[in-house]
Amino acid sequence: MANLDYTPLKEYKDVEIQLGSTELKRGFAKMVAHGVVMDVTNPTQAAIAEDAGAVAVMVLDQLPADIRGQGGVARMASPDAIKETIETISIPVMAKCRIGHTQEAYLLQELGVDMIDESEVLTPANEASHVWKWPYTVPFVNGCRDLGEALRRIEEGAAMIRTKGEAGTGDVSEAIRHMRMVNNGIAQVVGVKDNAEELMILAREMKVSYETLLNVGKLGRLPVINFAAGGIATPADAAQMMRMKCDGVFVVSGIYKSDDPENRAAAIVYATTHWESPDKVLEAQMMVDETLAMAGKGISRMADSDKIQTRGANL
Amino acid sequence: MANLDYTPLKEYKDVEIQLGSTELKRGFAKMVAHGVVMDVTNPTQAAIAEDAGAVAVMVLDQLPADIRGQGGVARMASPDAIKETIETISIPVMAKCRIGHTQEAYLLQELGVDMIDESEVLTPANEASHVWKWPYTVPFVNGCRDLGEALRRIEEGAAMIRTKGEAGTGDVSEAIRHMRMVNNGIAQVVGVKDNAEELMILAREMKVSYETLLNVGKLGRLPVINFAAGGIATPADAAQMMRMKCDGVFVVSGIYKSDDPENRAAAIVYATTHWESPDKVLEAQMMVDETLAMAGKGISRMADSDKIQTRGANL
Numbered sequence: 001m002a003n004l005d006y007t008p009l010k011e012y013k014d015v016e017i018q019l020g021s022t023e024l025k026r027g028f029a030k031m032v033a034h035g036v037v038m039d040v041t042n043p044t045q046a047a048i049a050e051d052a053g054a055v056a057v058m059v060l061d062q063l064p065a066d067i068r069g070q071g072g073v074a075r076m077a078s079p080d081a082i083k084e085t086i087e088t089i090s091i092p093v094m095a096k097c098r099i100g101h102t103q104e105a106y107l108l109q110e111l112g113v114d115m116i117d118e119s120e121v122l123t124p125a126n127e128a129s130h131v132w133k134w135p136y137t138v139p140f141v142n143g144c145r146d147l148g149e150a151l152r153r154i155e156e157g158a159a160m161i162r163t164k165g166e167a168g169t170g171d172v173s174e175a176i177r178h179m180r181m182v183n184n185g186i187a188q189v190v191g192v193k194d195n196a197e198e199l200m201i202l203a204r205e206m207k208v209s210y211e212t213l214l215n216v217g218k219l220g221r222l223p224v225i226n227f228a229a230g231g232i233a234t235p236a237d238a239a240q241m242m243r244m245k246c247d248g249v250f251v252v253s254g255i256y257k258s259d260d261p262e263n264r265a266a267a268i269v270y271a272t273t274h275w276e277s278p279d280k281v282l283e284a285q286m287m288v289d290e291t292l293a294m295a296g297k298g299i300s301r302m303a304d305s306d307k308i309q310t311r312g313a314n315l
Numbered sequence: 316m317a318n319l320d321y322t323p324l325k326e327y328k329d330v331e332i333q334l335g336s337t338e339l340k341r342g343f344a345k346m347v348a349h350g351v352v353m354d355v356t357n358p359t360q361a362a363i364a365e366d367a368g369a370v371a372v373m374v375l376d377q378l379p380a381d382i383r384g385q386g387g388v389a390r391m392a393s394p395d396a397i398k399e400t401i402e403t404i405s406i407p408v409m410a411k412c413r414i415g416h417t418q419e420a421y422l423l424q425e426l427g428v429d430m431i432d433e434s435e436v437l438t439p440a441n442e443a444s445h446v447w448k449w450p451y452t453v454p455f456v457n458g459c460r461d462l463g464e465a466l467r468r469i470e471e472g473a474a475m476i477r478t479k480g481e482a483g484t485g486d487v488s489e490a491i492r493h494m495r496m497v498n499n500g501i502a503q504v505v506g507v508k509d510n511a512e513e514l515m516i517l518a519r520e521m522k523v524s525y526e527t528l529l530n531v532g533k534l535g536r537l538p539v540i541n542f543a544a545g546g547i548a549t550p551a552d553a554a555q556m557m558r559m560k561c562d563g564v565f566v567v568s569g570i571y572k573s574d575d576p577e578n579r580a581a582a583i584v585y586a587t588t589h590w591e592s593p594d595k596v597l598e599a600q601m602m603v604d605e606t607l608a609m610a611g612k613g614i615s616r617m618a619d620s621d622k623i624q625t626r627g628a629n630l
Contacts, residue, residue: 132515204467209523
């Protein structure tokens with residue numbers, strides 16, 4: 001794996017050393033690398049996820065597919081559900097806060113979750129900015145659609161990045177698009193890293209600092225772990241994302257909206273682990289019955305106003 | 316004077332120490348502070364400027380007022396004119412290069428000028444970026460219309476800033492507007508300097524790094540010297556700009572397009588030095604005959620396409 005060293009905003013270094021250091025927060029993110037994180041809404045689902053070999057679970061009151069259908073305001077999960085999950089299983093527990101809802105994030109930290117997902121799947125709380133994540137002891141993961149969005153979140157203190165994809169659809173095409181955008185962005189930066197004028201032009205387009213972009217150019221990758229998320233429904237989807245150089249996958253509605261959740265969860269973990277071996281990915285794919293897969297919703301027939309991925313994207 | 320310490324982009328620190336350090340380049344800029352820099356097109360004008368007490372001269376082939384009227388491509392002054400001026404007078408000599416014309420800037424450095432003005436008064440050479448100024452031994456001054464523009468130039472290595480105003484008009488109103496924009500921008504940054512989310516929102520609006528803006532918040536001013544320029548024609552104009560917290564003034568066409576250049580140059584220097592004493596500014600104003608002032612061109616009747624100040628402003 002590439003070197004992930006990265007100098008965070010100097011100003012916050014002292015704060016971090018007292019609380020949760022950047023090394024510590026990014027270290028936790030590295031621990032889940034190469035694995036599968038699964039969303040769960042109850043202890044039964046959490047147990048399925050743990051048994052299937054998930055590296056962590058994400059506690060939600062409702063699956064993204066249901067949130068999408070419902071149309072109400074989606075908020076952080078209830079404290080009781082989070083506590084119960086933490087007590088039930090032994091793997092790390094993540095939970096989502098709304099975009100820009102600093103206080104929900106502090107509640108999740110108090111509850112002792114292992115990572116916070118500041119997620120566009122919930123209803124955004126602040127149209128002007130995301131949570132300033134440096135002062136927290138708990139690490140954050142944020143979604144992105146391209147390199148600029150990923151780096152803006154990292155400059156705010158995110159210790160891990162994931163693609164946004166289009167959650168709750170079972171359509172992997174948006175996750176693939178976002179991973180391409182990140183990878184192509186990195187290739188562009190690497191290509192101009194010795195040309196200060198062009199690098200500064202890109203930095204201003206992305207609204208990030210020159211130093212942040214210079215660091216990406218040197219590393220040839222993001223300075224933090226990058227997972228794929230949004231629409232991953234089959235073992236082949238998961239292996240496809242790994243093939244596109246992501247560091248692991250989030251699988252959510254794709255498992256519990258299928259009619260074979262136990263099998264499917266295990267098969268997706270297997271395919272993610274062995275993505276470099278087409279025979280093993282085939283084995284995983286044959287573990288699941290495609291007639292039982294999430295019916296889903298194709299992105300091409302979705303109105304822009306129904307898309308979740310645009311939330312917070314211009315920040 | 317406020318502390319002007321500022322950490323430049325770390326990456327270039329080593330380069331600077333070998334060539335012209337940031338301290339050295341900004342140090343030269345501080346030497347001209349509280350003074351008047353005058354544009355000159357020939358040794359006669361240079362002698363007038365020196366005798367009048369200018370702290371430096373700026374060599375041009377043509378005055379902005381004439382460039383404005385002519386409509387051709389305006390480039391750096393001829394090497395002979397620059398050499399002759401350097402040999403004729405004892406005060407520092409500046410010269411202009413076109414925006415983004417890296418090679419003209421290297422020629423001026425070779426000629427031994429004391430400072431380069433990367434100036435919108437000349438025809439811009441690069442529509443995408445300014446000169447990357449860190450590797451030069453000679454300090455640069457750049458124009459700005461607001462705080463974001465000033466800080467983008469400083470991030471590129473400018474050791475001094477000036478307002479753009481509207482050169483060659485004899486109308487001070489644009490210089491006043493730009494100085495207000497810079498001052499109000501600084502006040503806004505100082506006001507939110509302890510609120511990380513709001514400071515980051517401003518940084519992204521201005522397309523500068525969070526650290527650069529945090530530094531402005533701490534200093535309560537730009538990290539480099541800031542002069543007024545563009546349309547200053549009378550002693551009262553110069554004193555007005557000093558009253559608005561600038562660190563000195565550039566006076567250009569206003570002197571040589573009047574019919575009393577010697578008197579006017581000396582009076583403007585006197586008013587700039589004693590701007591805090593209304594009686595002395597009045598004395599300076601009475602040294603000149605307003606019927607002999609530059610006729611000028613009011614900005615309010617000028618088409619946007621004729622304005623010079625917009626050149627490079629969106630970079």
